Amino acid sequence: MTVALPDVARRLIDNPTYAVLSTINPDGLPQSTVIWVKRDGDDVLFSTIRGRRKTRNLERDPRASICAYDPAQPYSYCTIEGTVALVDDAANLISELSYKYANEPWTSDGPDTVRVVCRLTPTHVIYR
Numbered sequence: 839m840t841v842a843l844p845d846v847a848r849r850l851i852d853n854p855t856y857a858v859l860s861t862i863n864p865d866g867l868p869q870s871t872v873i874w875v876k877r878d879g880d881d882v883l884f885s886t887i888r889g890r891r892k893t894r895n896l897e898r899d900p901r902a903s904i905c906a907y908d909p910a911q912p913y914s915y916c917t918i919e920g921t922v923a924l925v926d927d928a929a930n931l932i933s934e935l936s937y938k939y940a941n942e943p944w945t946s947d948g949p950d951t952v953r954v955v956c957r958l959t960p961t962h963v964i965y966r
Contacts, residue, residue, distance in 0.1 A: 839961060840880070840920075840959055840960060840961065841880070841960050841961060841962065841963055842880050842960075843877070843880045843916075843918070843960060843963060844916070844963060844965050846914060846915075846916055846965045846966070847906075847916035847918060847963055847965055848877060850906040850907070850908060850914075850915070850916055851875055851876065851877040851882055851906065851916075852876075852877055854874075854938050854939045855875075855906045855907070855908065855909070856872050856873070856874070856906070856939075857872070857873050857874075857875045857882075857884075857904045857905060857906040858870050858871070858872055858873070858904065858905045858906075859871050859872075859873045859884065859892060859902060859903075859904050860902060860903045860904075860905070861891075861892050861895035861896055861899070861901075861902050862895055862899045862901060862902075863891075863895060864895075864898065869891055869892060869895055871892050873886075873904070874935040874936075874938065874939045875904065875906070875935075876931070876934065876935060876938065878957070880959075880960055881957050881958060881959050881960070882904055882918060882920075882957075882958040882960070883931060883955055883956065883957055883958075884904075884931075884935075884955075884956050884958075885927060885931045885932040885935060885953055885954070885955060885956070886953070886954055886956060887947075887951055887952065887953055887954070888952040888953075888954055889952075893924070893954060893956075896922045896924060896956065897924065900921040900922045900923070901919075901920075901921055901922075902919075902920065902921070902922050902958060903917055903918060903919045903920075904917070904918045904958060905917045905918075913966060914966060915965065915966055916963060916964065916965040916966075917963070917964045917965070918958065918960045918962075918963050919960065919961055919962040919963070919964075920958045920959045920960040920961045920962070921958070921959055921961065922956050922957065922958045922959075923956075923957045923959070924954045924955070924956055924957075925954060925955045925957065926952065926953070926954055926955075927953045927954055927955040931953075931955050932944045932947070932953055
């Protein structure tokens, strides 16, 4: 069941706050990565590259969580659990995220890079 994001989660995701994505490795252990995020309604979007471990994990098991906290108030945080859908991206989201977090265009992908948009739909949110 999809849940709405509380105000603290919306604020953290809407600001250039780094988040930690956790996916599930084939052996059942978590794999965590720092990511850039943006909100689309109550869904959380991030970008990655086909073939990366987090992408392979999400293709095999779409369950994931994202945790973000306010650096000025570390105990103000949210953990968003849900399922992730992957969609090929024509470099649009990564450019938007690069401006949000680095205030500059994204130029790091090579010509053979295949980017995907990951859309996490929340099923459970913990926040403080």
